[in-house]
Amino acid sequence: MSGSPTTPVESPPQVFAAESELPDLGLYGIVRDFQRSFGKPCWYVRLTRDRKMIGSKRFYDHHHASSEAALAAAKVYRDALLIEHPPLQSRDLRQRVNKRNTSGVAGVSRIDNEGNPYWSAETRIRGPKTLRKAFLVSKYGETRAKELAIAERQRQLEQVDYAKLFDKDAEAFYVQLASDSARSEM
DSSP states (O other), rough: OOSSSTTTOOOSSSSSSGGGGOOTTTTTTEEEEEEEETTEEEEEEEEEETTTEEEEEEEEGGGGGSSHHHHHHHHHHHHHHHHHHHOOOOOHHTOOOTTTTTSTTTEEEEEEEEEEEEEEEEESSSTTTTEEEEEEOOOOOOOOHHHHHHHHHHHTTTTTTOOOOOOOHHHHHHHHHHHHHHHHHH
């Protein structure tokens, strides 16, 4: 296998593995629903990326041969959405500046510790670990301490190279797609 579990998926692969080779995602992104306006049970697929809806569709049992057939159709739709819309990279998400940021760079802040100010670069990585480094203003000067903190933040972000996913099955799905894509490009 040429890709590692943390290989980022840049774009949807051109050649996909047979459906049976992809990990089963179970009911990831799918819920059982009862549409009251129709009075009919269905499987409801709903997926988002970056807080934006990428797909929403109901698969009614009465439109398919059975509930199982409706679920199978919902899974095909869901899988196609996942292939078309790969997950965001954690590195990209971490570079967004929020409205409270005063340094202009995400993860970089100026802290005044009882009259001993410093610039800090901080990046949370997988697990409970946080990378953190501080640069004293008294040692480097205001401008240079900030420059060093920004450079450190960039160095820290190089260690963040995974997709932002909360579901282990979905992560396995994208790892398999990346692996299959890399094999097909050989």
